[in-house]
Amino acid sequence: MSAPPVLSPFATSALIDIPFKMSSPAAPAIRTVDKEGKEITTVGFQRFGFDCEVPLDVVRALYLRPHYVITAPTSNDATELDTREDEQHARFTQGLSAYQSKSIFHPETQSISYTTLSRFPPVKLLPPSNRKRVLVTGGAGFVGSHLVDRLMLLGHEVTVIDNFFTGSKTSVSHWVGHPNFELVRHDVVEPFMIECDQIYHLACPASPPHYQFNAVKTVKTSFMGTLNMLGLAKRTRARFLISSTSEVYGDPEVHPQHEDYWGHVNPIGPRACYDEGKRVAETLTYGFHRQDGVDVRVARIFNTYGPRMNPYDGRVVSNFIVQALRGEDITVYGDGKQTRSFQYIHDLVDGLIALMNSGETRPVNIGNGDEFTILEFAELVRDIVARVQTEDGEPPKRRVQIIHGPMPTDDPQKRRPDTTRAKKELDWQPRWTVAMGLEEMVRYYKAKMAEGSL
Ligand code: NAD
Ligand code: UDP
Numbered sequence: 001m002s003a004p005p006v007l008s009p010f011a012t013s014a015l016i017d018i019p020f021k022m023s024s025p026a027a028p029a030i031r032t033v034d035k036e037g038k039e040i041t042t043v044g045f046q047r048f049g050f051d052c053e054v055p056l057d058v059v060r061a062l063y064l065r066p067h068y069v070i071t072a073p074t075s076n077d078a079t080e081l082d083t084r085e086d087e088q089h090a091r092f093t094q095g096l097s098a099y100q101s102k103s104i105f106h107p108e109t110q111s112i113s114y115t116t117l118s119r120f121p122p123v124k125l126l127p128p129s130n131r132k133r134v135l136v137t138g139g140a141g142f143v144g145s146h147l148v149d150r151l152m153l154l155g156h157e158v159t160v161i162d163n164f165f166t167g168s169k170t171s172v173s174h175w176v177g178h179p180n181f182e183l184v185r186h187d188v189v190e191p192f193m194i195e196c197d198q199i200y201h202l203a204c205p206a207s208p209p210h211y212q213f214n215a216v217k218t219v220k221t222s223f224m225g226t227l228n229m230l231g232l233a234k235r236t237r238a239r240f241l242i243s244s245t246s247e248v249y250g251d252p253e254v255h256p257q258h259e260d261y262w263g264h265v266n267p268i269g270p271r272a273c274y275d276e277g278k279r280v281a282e283t284l285t286y287g288f289h290r291q292d293g294v295d296v297r298v299a300r301i302f303n304t305y306g307p308r309m310n311p312y313d314g315r316v317v318s319n320f321i322v323q324a325l326r327g328e329d330i331t332v333y334g335d336g337k338q339t340r341s342f343q344y345i346h347d348l349v350d351g352l353i354a355l356m357n358s359g360e361t362r363p364v365n366i367g368n369g370d371e372f373t374i375l376e377f378a379e380l381v382r383d384i385v386a387r388v389q390t391e392d393g394e395p396p397k398r399r400v401q402i403i404h405g406p407m408p409t410d411d412p413q414k415r416r417p418d419t420t421r422a423k424k425e426l427d428w429q430p431r432w433t434v435a436m437g438l439e440e441m442v443r444y445y446k447a448k449m450a451e452g453s454l
Contacts (some may be wrong), residue, residue, distance in 0.1 A: 031101030124155030140167030188225030222277025302367025306345030334407030336375030
């Protein structure tokens with residue numbers, strides 16, 4: 001395989017001119033289309049003087065590994081292995097495999113050897129006046145790691161602080177050692193000193209089993225963590241964005257939920273540590289804004305899914321995909337008539353960056369309005385998993401059944417964002433269909449399974 005084209009910088013003209021082609025003519029291209037059927041070739045956009053546009057292939061090469069892990073040879077066929085490795089990487093990374101680590105699975109010993117990158121993905125070379133020093137708390141988590149990828153590719157200096165409660169070092173390990181990147185193990189309930197221009201405060205477990213695992217710690221993280229990060233923003237005059245949640249609306253009596261709705265939250269139920277934690281975090285944020293003039297942004301994020309989501313975090317998307325891939329029954333809680341609206345990770349990252357760089361200080365819903373009952377969603381996941389498996393020449397051995405389990409306490413019955421404000425003030429709206437994002441996520445988990453890490 002010939003060397004991939006080097007992409008630097010990511011100027012818009014470069015996006016058009018640089019051919020992101022695989023060298024292997026036999027390798028299939030992944031065609032990704034948006035809600036209007038137009039091909040998606042980039043993520044992000046230029047808005048509020050902040051360019052966050054990156055070729056989709058470049059972002060994708062950071063998380064979408066080959067379908068099948070490379071299995072170490074039992075004999076002396078190393079050359080054949082190298083060729084196979086390169087071909088397999090080329091299939092998914094479209095020639096960008098030089099920027100991926102390759103995990104090699106040894107079936108005899110059930111072990112895996114990790115390699116490191118020989119070079120980092122090219123990042124934009126920004127003039128110092130445009131380069132931001134960005135702190136991402138919870139940057140080793142699902143949302144954080146995708147935000148970090150984007151900010152790094154765009155050429156900013158990124159510091160991640162994370163206590164690795166639900167996040168993992170491996171989600172950002174491809175940047176460790178890069179001159180623009182720093183990873184610090186730190187718990188946000190303790191103060192943190194750094195000089196920075198922007199703070200994305202994401203640190204907080206997000207899945208119900210995780211945030212209920214230690215409810216007191218979740219409240220501490222939400223309150224003390226936010227207090228510490230707001231204090232940091234006050235001292236450094238950094239702009240502060242908090243990832244709040246649709247859970248501040250609780251089990252809503254208004255549908256869809258708009259930002260002026262005050263919510264319907266049980267303050268003492270099992271979800272309260274998270275819901276009330278985020279509500280008080282918003283209260284603190286506006287306290288610092290009014291009293292101390294801290295420049296704040298509040299993103300109310302609705303259910304988001306995508307690669308790098310912890311497959312065992314108990315959230316519905318990861319649960320359903322993993323169950324279907326394993327050929328196990330899909331467990332719908334309750335009758336499955338409760339609804340959720342699912343947003344793909346790249347749309348969320350676009351929305352967060354747009355909000356951070358906009359002038360909007362009021363809360364902004366960021367979510368996808370495509371609403372499903374959980375039962376419909378289970379059927380969709382089952383169909384997509386079966387299609388991907390069939391396309392890969394491994395059709396499912398049996399049709400996965402949908403079974404029902406007990407309904408969790410205080411599970412919201414309806415959820416769909418009203419994103420009028422985001423559209424008007426940020427000129428942002430989701431581009432990814434739920435099915436398109438699910439397909440990519442299925443391929444990601446499938447590769448993880450083949451690798452033996454799931
Ligand atoms: P996640 O659990 O994958 O990531 C959270 C990260 O925060 C992890 O890396 C975790 O280790 C870290 N963390 C937790 N407590 C910490 C502490 N005390 N100190 C330092 N680090 C800590 O969850 P996610 O889905 O990536 O969510 C990120 C943020 O977005 C959270 O604030 C969450 O409330 C918010 N959010 C997410 C969704 C969603 O659907 N993913 C929806 C609404 C809001
Ligand atoms: N759910 C389900 N089966 C699962 C996991 C979740 O039916 O294996 C349901 C859950 O009861 C809720 C919805 O899916 O109604 C979304 O749950 P999730 O934990 O992903 O997030 P929530 O939106 O409730 O915070």
